[in-house]
Amino acid sequence: EIVLTQSPATLSLSPGERATLSCRASQSLSRYLAWYQQKPGQAPRLLIYDASTRATAVPARFSGSGSGTDFTLTISGLEPEDFAVYYCQQRSDWPLTFGGGTKVEIK
Amino acid sequence: QVTLRESGPAVVKPTQTLTLTCTFSGFSLTTGGMCVAWIRQPPGKAPEWLALINWDDDKYYSTSLKTRLTISKDTSKNQVFLTMTNMDPVDTATYYCTRTDYGEYWLDSWGQGTLVTVSS
Numbered sequence: 001e002i003v004l005t006q007s008p009a010t011l012s013l014s015p016g017e018r019a020t021l022s023c024r025a026s027q028s029l030s031r032y033l034a035w036y037q038q039k040p041g042q043a044p045r046l047l048i049y050d051a052s053t054r055a056t057a058v059p060a061r062f063s064g065s066g067s068g069t070d071f072t073l074t075i076s077g078l079e080p081e082d083f084a085v086y087y088c089q090q091r092s093d094w095p096l097t098f099g100g101g102t103k104v105e106i107k
Numbered sequence: 108q109v110t111l112r113e114s115g116p117a118v119v120k121p122t123q124t125l126t127l128t129c130t131f132s133g134f135s136l137t138t139g140g141m142c143v144a145w146i147r148q149p150p151g152k153a154p155e156w157l158a159l160i161n162w163d164d165d166k167y168y169s170t171s172l173k174t175r176l177t178i179s180k181d182t183s184k185n186q187v188f189l190t191m192t193n194m195d196p197v198d199t200a201t202y203y204c205t206r207t208d209y210g211e212y213w214l215d216s217w218g219q220g221t222l223v224t225v226s227s
Contacts, residue, residue, distance in 0.1 A: 001170055034213050034214075036154075036214070043203055043217035043218065043219060043220055044154060044214070044217060045217075046213055046214060046215045049211070049213040055213075055215065056215075087153060087154060089154075089156075089213075089214070091211070091212035091213065094167055094170075095156055095167070095168075095169050095170050096144075096156040096159075096212055097156065098153050098154045098155065098156070099153065100153045101153050
């Protein structure tokens with residue numbers, strides 16, 4: 001099973017700042033990685049797939065990069081609605097697996 | 108517009124079998140490439156993928172839970188079912204059904220989720 005390790009666990013930032021979230025895989029994923037955003041009481045929402053492709057209606061301030069085992073989600077300027085938990089997910093191999101999450105909180 | 112809705116018991120007792128239903132609209136599981144997956148998320152923890160079924164009735168299961176899980180579908184009713192046997196308090200979680208595409212497996216549409224508590 002592919003293990004995804006996200007860091008940091010918590011990121012404390014102010015609105016307008018840049019957020020950089022990391023996801024590291026236990027083996028190469030090529031570019032088969034997605035990012036999800038989850039707000040309290042809501043289901044996760046797909047943000048990025050294939051490492052860098054934004055899903056429908058996702059603002060351009062969200063960008064993804066990386067390949068192989070190291071991936072990054074960048075939020076270029078945090079808006080109030082961006083404070084949430086972010087998860088990565090791989091589909092390179094069965095079973096599908098998720099990372100442990102990074103919480104982006106208001107500083 | 109794709110919508111999914113989970114239904115099932117809110118509370119089950121230890122050792123019982125859980126059966127959940129996902130009722131969806133906006134797509135058909137008779138269409139080539141369509142898939143439905145079940146995901147669960149314990150309170151305060153990360154999501155965990157459980158099972159997936161595709162239009163061709165192929166089924167995939169979590170490695171650690173496959174002996175306890177069965178996924179099935181009723182295409183005439185636009186429903187997918189998940190049964191999980193021998194429930195334990197550690198299975199307490201919000202259970203989601205999701206839509207995805209064959210070969211892609213990005214979870215682009217989610218239901219609202221249903222909280223299942225395992226308690227005697």
